[in-house]
Amino acid sequence: MIRKAELHVHLEGTATPLLVRQMAEKNGAELDPTTFASDGEYRWSDFWDFLKCYDKAASAIRSRSDYQLVTYDYLRRASEEGCIYVETFSSPDHAASVGISYEDHLLGIADGIDQARDEFGIEGRIIVTCVRHLGPESALNVAQQVLDTPHPYVVGFGMGGDEAQFHPKDFAPAFNLVAESGLPTTNHAGEFGGPDSIRATLDYLPVSRLGHGVRSIEDNDLVAHLAKIKIPLELCPGSNVSTGLYASVSEHPFNQLKNAGCIVTLSSDDPPFFHTSIGKEYDQTAAVFGYTDEDMKNITRNSIQAAFCEDSLKEKLLKLV
Ligand code: ADE
Ligand code: ZN
Secondary structure: OOOEEEEEEEOHHHOOHHHHHHHHHHHOOOOOHHHEOOOOOEOOOOHHHHHHHHHHHHOOOOOHHHHHHHHHHHHHHHHHOOEEEEEEEEOHHHHHHOOOOHHHHHHHHHHHHHHHHHHHOOEEEEEEEEEHHHOHHHHHHHHHHHHHOOOOOEEEEEEEOOOOOOOHHHHHHHHHHHHHOOOOEEEEEOOOOOHHHHHHHHHHOOEEEEEEOHHHHHOHHHHHHHHHHOOOEEEOHHHHHHOOOOOOHHHOOHHHHHHOOOOEEEOOEOOOOOOOOHHHHHHHHHHHHOOOHHHHHHHHHHHHHHOOOOHHHHHHHHHHO
16 A cells, blocks of 8 residues: 655544534534435535534534544554654644643643554644634734644644635734744645635745645746745645635646646545545545655655644654655
8 A cells, every 4th residue: 555644634624424423422512414415414505604614513522532532543544544744734723622722732732643553554744724814913912822832743733724814914924922932833725715825824924835725837937936935835735625716636737837847735625524545545635646655655755744743753754655
């Protein structure tokens, strides 16, 4: 099996509908019935409705041990598909919305990483994220928590949420605070925003990677620039197809961006919401674009080289590929 590495996956977004229902039942948490369709899968209609569905599902996670379980369960599934490294986005704002402290949410995820490493050998790290549509003040608050509670598994800072809200420069205080402490950052840009959203991110935020960045394809000069500055793109074709950005993986610009010299990596984003997995992403991408095993290994190598973890771990992972 091809060894895989994943840089862009939202932790709450990895929880399967079954796991969410089990946690809700255990916690006596009432889930909004509109969370699920009649077949038991997540129900949402467009990107903005997906964000709401995500919040509803995430509300079932109620304790440090729930965070451990969600993390462990995802790393187990990823490992079964040949994944050796996952950098997952944590969201202290989601934890706080159900009364979980920053520390408990973080330690629960770290417990899950430790348990999965012990049982399956997979390695994990955490990128703490803020939620763009909650605004710059919430983002700064999350950034401050990252600094106040350092943890060896927290290797970066990022931002997800609705790209149409606010401007990247509004989040410069949060991103700069973290970056000045030495942690690298990434931002969702060029998913639902166009090339201008990517340019604004590069202009105002100290990012070392781009979350998606896929809509750079609409601007040839921007693609050339991204290739020149070698900023890795966290591409998630299945996610983009599922949310309606492209009609099919064959219409996804993954291959065009790769051929243009961009550093491409491959991730699943929110796998059960998008009916995908890291294994499926690798299989589909290889099949649709005719990539060889060596091509796919090079994508894994790109991800490991672009990872925010320590160099000694990267060397160990690269040997496994
Ligand atoms: N939060 C969870 N998944 C996301 C996505 N694909 N884009 C933006 N924010 C998200
Ligand atoms: Zn994402």
